[in-house]
Structure formats: structure tokens, C-alpha cells
Amino acid sequence: MRSRADMHLVAMVNPPTSQYAENWRHPLSRTDWLDAGFYADLARTLERGRFDMMFLPDALAVPEDHAGSYATTVRTGGKGTIYVDPVVVASVVAAVTTHLGLGATMSTTFLPPYVIARTMLSLDHLSGGRTAWNVVTSTTDAEARNLGMRAIPPKGQRYDHADRVVRTVLDLWDTWEPGALRLDDGARTFADPARIHRIPRRPDGPPLSRGPLTLPGSPQGRPVLMQAGASERGKRFAARWAEVVFAVADDADGMRALRTELRGRAAAVGRDPDDLLVLPAVQPVVGPTDAAARQRLAELKAMLDEGEILRILGRLLHARPDELDPDGDGAALVLAHRGATGSDGFEDMLLRACQAEGLTVRDLAARQAMSQLKPQPVGSPSTIADYLCELVDAGAADGFVVMSALYPVSLEDFVAGVVPELQRRGRFRKEYEQRTLRGRLGLA
Ligand SMILES: Cc1cc2nc3c(=O)[nH]c(=O)nc-3n(C[C@H](O)[C@H](O)[C@H](O)COP(=O)(O)O)c2cc1C
Numbered sequence: 001m002r003s004r005a006d007m008h009l010v011a012m013v014n015p016p017t018s019q020y021a022e023n024w025r026h027p028l029s030r031t032d033w034l035d036a037g038f039y040a041d042l043a044r045t046l047e048r049g050r051f052d053m054m055f056l057p058d059a060l061a062v063p064e065d066h067a068g069s070y071a072t073t074v075r076t077g078g079k080g081t082i083y084v085d086p087v088v089v090a091s092v093v094a095a096v097t098t099h100l101g102l103g104a105t106m107s108t109t110f111l112p113p114y115v116i117a118r119t120m121l122s123l124d125h126l127s128g129g130r131t132a133w134n135v136v137t138s139t140t141d142a143e144a145r146n147l148g149m150r151a152i153p154p155k156g157q158r159y160d161h162a163d164r165v166v167r168t169v170l171d172l173w174d175t176w177e178p179g180a181l182r183l184d185d186g187a188r189t190f191a192d193p194a195r196i197h198r199i200p201r202r203p204d205g206p207p208l209s210r211g212p213l214t215l216p217g218s219p220q221g222r223p224v225l226m227q228a229g230a231s232e233r234g235k236r237f238a239a240r241w242a243e244v245v246f247a248v249a250d251d252a253d254g255m256r257a258l259r260t261e262l263r264g265r266a267a268a269v270g271r272d273p274d275d276l277l278v279l280p281a282v283q284p285v286v287g288p289t290d291a292a293a294r295q296r297l298a299e300l301k302a303m304l305d306e307g308e309i310l311r312i313l314g315r316l317l318h319a320r321p322d323e324l325d326p327d328g329d330g331a332a333l334v335l336a337h338r339g340a341t342g343s344d345g346f347e348d349m350l351l352r353a354c355q356a357e358g359l360t361v362r363d364l365a366a367r368q369a370m371s372q373l374k375p376q377p378v379g380s381p382s383t384i385a386d387y388l389c390e391l392v393d394a395g396a397a398d399g400f401v402v403m404s405a406l407y408p409v410s411l412e413d414f415v416a417g418v419v420p421e422l423q424r425r426g427r428f429r430k431e432y433e434q435r436t437l438r439g440r441l442g443l444a
Pocket residue numbers: 056057058059105107135136137138139227228229230231232233234235246247248281342343344345346
């Protein structure tokens with residue numbers, strides 16, 4: 001059993017087009033996210049807050065609407081308009097921090113395993129063993145067309161290929177045994193050929209690479225594997241490979257059910273369930289007092305424009321403008337566009353919210369624009385700490401992926417208020433005790 005102090009915190013960093021639609025216009029947001037200093041400052045804040053990791057999501061196309069146009073996305077600053085390459089950002093962050101983990105996204109559908117293995121292991125060496133690979137299969141035709149395919153392959157096929165890619169990446173990471181790099185002057189041996197191998201042949205198809213890699217093994221054993229698939233196939237994939245799951249669930253019951261299910265599935269394939277950490281997404285709105293936090297939330301909501309948020313929802317669901325009756329049934333709209341986002345888990349969440357609360361299209365658009373489809377605790381540091389601790393105590397979470405409405409202020413508020421409150425309660429580390437990410441996460 002893990003100690004109660006063992007709560008993990010990961011910050012999701014995706015400015016400028018964060019989960020909150022008006023992030024880029026808000027007076028408290030910085031807009032120098034094309035400057036390395038922006039990420040360096042954010043990283044120092046997170047390291048001061050003893051966060052486990054900065055996590056950088058990614059997509060390889062500007063999201064398109066039902067007609068294949070990116071116009072709405074770019075004009076509204078919709079999520080995904082700008083993504084600086086996560087590995088490049090992580091390299092900047094590695095240079096200005098000493099302990100913060102670096103979670104970077106690379107797609108198994110579009111990138112060869114050799115490239116993924118070498119890029120992640122390079123970052124791992126240069127950061128002293130602080131890297132996690134966020135394994136994604138990617139979701140959209142727009143991405144496929146940018147990478148030389150006509151359409152995104154069906155999900156089952158993507159995950160089957162992802163199994164082979166992950167297997168190959170792990171094999172490549174093992175091509176140099178520990179101690180293979182000798183630098184032995186006396187024996188005139190740079191590296192020991194007997195300890196450097198090609199990858200083994202596997203029964204599940206021809207190998208996707210040969211090896212060896214042009215790098216010795218990882219300073220942390222191997223980079224941590226992170227994953228966020230939520231469908232049946234996605235969960236099967238997580239149970240087999242993932243060590244950190246970025247989970248989306250509406251509430252404590254949903255989080256606990258998902259964590260229990262994933263741990264059970266991991267055990268069923270012969271893994272120790274404690275080697276799979278489930279971190280649900282939360283997007284806290286923190287203020288000095290509960291009332292001040294509610295005021296902050298009201299201010300965020302006041303910046304939304306109904307026409308704009310309907311267009312953003314329409315773009316997301318690939319709905320035509322004439323389908324976006326603000327008083328229409330939200331659930332019917334989601335059902336009519338099943339599959340549009342590429343993520344079953346995300347669409348399930350929209351549906352559950354619509355069905356449980358009878359949301360109209362207008363309500364759904366506002367929730368989506370505010371990122372209120374994920375749990376959004378609002379309150380003082382003490383209120384937020386209560387919320388997080390209760391979830392961990394209930395077996396609903398091993399920690400959290402903390403999402404932000406505004407960069408960098410939401411994370412600064414969290415680090416200045418919530419982290420000290422968790423530390424006072426003995427629920428979160430005051431110092432980093434482990435140098436590597438794997439060590440800190442308590443993974444094998
Ligand atoms: C919370 C969450 C975060 C995700 N982040 C990314 C991402 O940064 N980049 C990406 O290409 N896909 C991302 N995905 C997509 C998943 O990796 C997966 O490919 C997709 O959800 C389809 O699988 P599913 O239906 O099993 O969820 C994310 C999915 C979820 C649920």
C-alpha cells in the first residue's frame with residue numbers, strides 16, 4: 001500500500017489554446033508562448049511546487065470543421081491552433097530544472113519506433129532520467145493528411161500498430177545492456193560489443209526496427225510510459241503498457257471505477273497494479289477565499305460569447321451551423337456526431353453530462369468552452385486540498401493531472417496556495433527525494 005503522502009501532481013501545459021476557450025484574450029494570460037522564457041518560467045514554478053512532471057500534449061494538424069476548414073479554429077484561437085513541438089519545449093525545460101519530469105507526446109501512428117525511441121532516450125539522457133513518453137495513436141484525418149496518409153486508420157488498427165511500436169521502442173531502449181559503455185582506456189574499448197544487441201525477433205509480426213540504438217540505456221531504467229486512451233481498446237492498451245494513465249472522469253465514482261478497472265486489467269495481464277498510476281484530470285479554479293474563487297470563475301464565464309462558443313462546439317463535433325440550435329438537445333447533437341472527435345472517452349463524457357443534466361446545446365457549448373466537463377473544483381487552497389485528498393483517500397486517484405484555464409497564473413495560484421496546504425497536511429512532498437521520474441513515481 002502506498003503512503004498517504006504519495007500524491008502525484010502533473011501539470012498539463014498546452015498554451016496558448018488551453019482548455020479555456022478565451023485563455024489567449026484574458027488580461028492575466030501571458031502571450032509570449034513562442035519564447036523559450038515562457039516555458040522556463042512555468043517550469044521553475046512547477047519545480048518550486050515540487051510537481052512530478054510537466055506534461056506536454058500534442059497534435060499534428062490544426063483542427064478542422066465538418067467541411068475540412070481550419071478557419072474557425074484559427075480565428076477563435078481554438079484548442080490546437082498552435083502546438084510548439086513538445087520535445088523541443090521539454091529540452092528547454094530540462095536545461096532550467098533539475099528534478100521536474102518531462103512528459104512529451106509522440107504518435108505511434110505517424111512516427112517510426114526508431115525515431116520515437118531515440119528522441120525520448122536522448123531527452124532522458126540530457127535530463128538525467130526525467131522523461132515520460134505520452135503514447136498516442138492520434139485521432140484525426142487532418143493529422144493523417146499532414147503525414148502522408150489519406151485518412152486516419154480505424155481505431156482497432158491504430159492500437160494494434162501501437163502495440164508493435166511500443167514493443168519495438170522498449171526493445172530498442174534495451175539494445176545496450178547496463179555497463180556497455182566502457183570507456184576503458186587500458187582495454188582500448190569504447191563500448192563492449194558483447195553487450196550491445198540487435199532487437200529480438202517477436203512472434204507478432206516482422207520487426208519494425210533492427211537496432212541497436214545509437215544511445216546507451218536510460219539513466220532511469222527506461223523512460224516512463226504515459227497514455228490516455230479511454231475506449232475499451234484504449235484501456236486494454238493501457239493495462240498492457242501504461243505506467244501513468246491520464247484519465248478523464250466526471251466525479252469520484254467515475255474515477256474510482258476507472259482506477260479499479262485499470263488496476264484489475266493490469267493484474268490480469270500479470271502486472272503489479274501499483275505499477276499503473278491513474279491520474280484523473282482536474283481543472284481547479286483557486287482564489288484566496290471560496291468567494292474570490294467563485295468570482296474568478298464568474299469572470300472567466302463572462303468573457304465567453306454565445307456565437308463564438310457555439311461555433312467552437314460545432315467545429316469540435318463537425319456539426320454544420322444549421323445544426324447548432326442553442327436551445328436544442330445537447331445529447332442529440334453529440335449522438336449525431338459520434339466519432340467526430342476521435343476519442344470515445346471524451347465523447348462519452350459529453351454525453352453523460354448532457355444526459356445527466358439535460359443540457360441544451362448552449363449549455364454544452366459553455367461547459368466545453370470553460371472546460372467544465374472535467375471536474376472543476378472552485379475554492380480556496382483549503383477547499384481544493386480537501387477535494388483532492390478525499391479523492392485519493394477514496395481510492396479514486398493516485399494523483400492528478402492539473403489543467404489550467406490561464407497560463408501561467410492558474411498554475412502559479414496552485415503552487416502558491418494549494419501545494420503548501422497539501423504539504424502542511426503531509427499529503428505532498430516538501431522536497432524531491434528522487435532524482436529520476438521513475439524513482440519518484442515509485443515505478444518498477
Ligand atoms: C485525456 C486525454 C488526453 C489526450 N491527449 C492527446 C494528445 O495530446 N495527443 C493526441 O494525439 N491524442 C491525445 N489523446 C487521444 C488518445 O491518445 C487516443 O488516441 C484517443 O483518445 C483515441 O482512443 P480512445 O477512444 O481509446 O480514447 C488524448 C485522449 C484523452 C482521453
